[in-house]
Amino acid sequence: xxxxxxxxxxxxxxxxxxxxxxxxxxxxxxxxxxxxxxxxxxxxxxxxxxxxxxxxxxxxxxxxxxxxxxxxxxxxxxxxxxxxxxxxxxxxxxxxxxxxxxxxxxxxxxxxxxxxxxxxxxxxxxxxxxxxxxxxxxxxxxxxx
Numbered sequence: 063x064x065x066x067x068x069x070x071x072x073x074x075x076x077x078x079x080x081x082x083x084x085x086x087x088x089x090x091x092x093x094x095x096x097x098x099x100x101x102x103x104x105x106x107x108x109x110x111x112x113x114x115x116x117x118x119x120x121x122x123x124x125x126x127x128x129x130x131x132x133x134x135x136x137x138x139x140x141x142x143x144x145x146x147x148x149x150x151x152x153x154x155x156x157x158x159x160x161x162x163x164x165x166x167x168x169x170x171x172x173x174x175x176x177x178x179x180x181x182x183x184x185x186x187x188x189x190x191x192x193x194x195x196x197x198x199x200x201x202x203x204x205x206x207x
Contacts, residue, residue: 181191
């Protein structure tokens, strides 16, 4: 191991250089290695992080384009679950308000009575309801189902 001192008018720099001799070939030396300083390790880590962060939009866009349909499906399922949870919370809160629950029960019974009178009492209106249900089913499922 040798040490070299380099002097300048304004500052002094000391560098440690390790030289390994090869015994097989006289006069041949291996590559010169210098020990890494903590600042160069920090610089390497910083460069790696900056590379990853700069390429992050490309990675995300590639990921989204590759898995677009499953991501949308998962998002819709999560949104449906959250909306059901919120709706149940609102209904529980409304149920605690006095006179709101009985009013909703009256509205439900009134609509049920109207529905039975309008669609279920006569055979012709039952047929009309069946055609409306079939038309709705065709819109949702398709004509082949």
